[in-house]
Amino acid sequence: MLINNHPLKNANKRQTINLVNSLSGFKSANLIGTKNDQGNFNLALFSSVFHLGAEPPLMGLIVRPDSVPRHTLENIRHNGYYTINHVHKGIYKQAHQTSARYAKEVSEFSAVNLTPELGQLHDAPYVKESYLKIGLHLRDLKPIELNGTWLVIGEVIELRIPEKALKENGYIEIEALGSVAVSSLDHYHSTQLIQTLPYAKP
């Protein structure tokens, strides 16, 4: 990798990780809720959730098997259902704390003081304190051979949002919900709407 035409020869592992994590731009901050084969709830912070398509409603998630939220992939495989919960300004510290290496039998919900909320369609836990909660059914798992990560593809089966947040045109104003943006590994940002632009025509 060349930086400004000079190879980044002297970067250590930490510098390289920080640098490459900064490149994509702003990221989403979501807590993934799962249930393991012992019936325990797991909660893990991810900045790798992304939109994959609207019809059918599909969302993608990149999981690193060797990273902290390693139980997440195992639980999604086993259970087939999981939840995505937006992180807002009031819970970002607790959300960040879920990335600590807790033992498998410890529920991150209790460890960081967040509350599991259950629906009737499946038994993966939502985060009660989140304002935008999404229930998903696993549809596909794709290995990324280049680095040993996995692309998890889920179909949205349930949404739990404040009624007033859903606009007539279908938009959810996530800024009004206080959802945060993440940059690099550990920078949390609030947002300010600059402008909504109309459909572009030549």
Added chain:
Amino acid sequence: MLINNHPLKNANKRQTINLVNSLSGFKSANLIGTKNDQGNFNLALFSSVFHLGAEPPLMGLIVRPDSVPRHTLENIRHNGYYTINHVHKGIYKQAHQTSARYAKEVSEFSAVNLTPELGQLHDAPYVKESYLKIGLHLRDLKPIELNGTWLVIGEVIELRIPEKALKENGYIEIEALGSVAVSSLDHYHSTQLIQTLPYAKP
């Protein structure tokens, strides 16, 4: 899909697209620069660029073949190289305008008044006006059979950034570069750092 336990029965196509595009949270805004087999430059706005891994430095991009930036995938396949350029507050309107359906022979650079910048490692065009420019080599293309999209995986081979933006610890302060965040399809946001949190321990 159930919303607050009521099926979204009456949503039309536009409402559904707006809604599902709002779900993942804040997204990155990047211009992808490519060169086609006639030697013409193409530029297209994407909100689907994401971090895939640091070692090797890999970035992902979701492309919808039936959407406007359809030439992008064709060009990446053909050329093997492409660029990712952060959209900042000074160029978001021009960036948005690249999503208009220009004819294949029209260069979006000229149409929206942005300037191609060339490096020495490859012949895909960077956006001169961007403050964070990334050159990539195509490493893998994965079809997402569920909805006909493609995951494009590239390895970072070159970075062009203002020297002062690169911190001692490897971070690039993308907020200081004015990079914007996107929500749903067409909402552009600036950001304000809330806090940088330390590595979490149990």
